[in-house]
Amino acid sequence: MASPLDLDQLRTFVAIVDTGSFTRAAEEVFKTQSAVSMQVRRLEERLGADLFERNGRAVKLTEDGARLLTYARRMLALSQETLLAFDEETIEGTVRIGLPDDYAERFLPEIMARFVRSNPRIELQIACETTSSLIEHVEKNQLDLALVCPSKTHAWTEIVRTEPLHFVTSAAHSVHEETVLPLAIGRQDCAWRQVGIEALRRVGREHRILFTSWSAQIVTSAVLAGLAVSVLPECALRPGMRVLSEGEGFPRLPDFEIALMRGRNSHSSAVTALMQHIRESLQNLPTNPPDVITTRVPETRMIRSQRLRPGVGLAGW
Secondary structure: OOOOOOHHHHHHHHHHHHHEEEOHHHHHHOOOOOHHHHHHHHHHHHOOOOOOOEEOOOOEOOHHHHHHHHHHHHHHHHHHHHHHHOOOOOEEEEEEEEHHHHHOOOOOOHHHHHHHHHHOOEEEEEEOOOHHHHHHHOOOOOOOOEEEOOOOOOOEEEOOOOOOEEEEOOOOOOOOHHOOEEEEEEOOOHHHHHHHHHHHOOOOOOOOEEEOOOOOOHHHHHHHOOOOEEEEEEHHHOOEEEEEOOOHOOOOOOOOOEEEEOOOOOOOHHHHHHHHHHHHHHOOOOOOOOOEEEEEEEOOOOOOOOOOOOOOEEEEO
């Protein structure tokens, strides 16, 4: 029976990737640089694969190294969850958190589920509403935390993730070719709506608003049905959608930021723990799951891609 992987070696491996240096990783894991190098060699021998390209001082993962990184993070996270689950001093309490429904669909299953498993005595109360409503709830002390679009009038928001914003259409329809472009977008206070419409105006593209809704499900359904084009961040893209390119007459949109907003009176250890968990999770979360995003090319050949580019489609439902 094969011996299990050494978590300490995996922790060192992840530290090297995160710090970009064997030297800095040694400081991170409180080991000498020679000990770090030895752990990497033993891990490579155990797996029978090279994890880093040997090219001077630069640290670059090999294909096998990149593949291991995903598993290593999951194994370390599960180890930490297990220890916390048996910790008699586990944090207790209730945290009220709000986020838009498109964030919820993308981030809740993985991030929140992992937090609940590692903090079984914390109750999460979750609200899904628009950014403007969530900010209001936080201000009125009706929510402890909220994931929102950054607000210039609220300095107490923290940027925790940045993603590209795209014009998207159905991969199976050609609604984007209509003379007057039909749009399915959020309500008037939606930042994505404002950015998208302004971009279309700058290039002189005629358009009309076909659907207005704060519900991500309604907007997504309109796009997938081939009824309209929308403006969405990569976290909101779904199988069956395609990113529209500048070559097709759709201007490049700026990246957008996701902010974490904390109530002024929300200082419990449970709130702090969830904040830290969200912060770390969003920093490590890939822009799009590699098992969902595919690049469409002629014939039937499919190539995996970590990040969507204009013209890239997602496999249909």
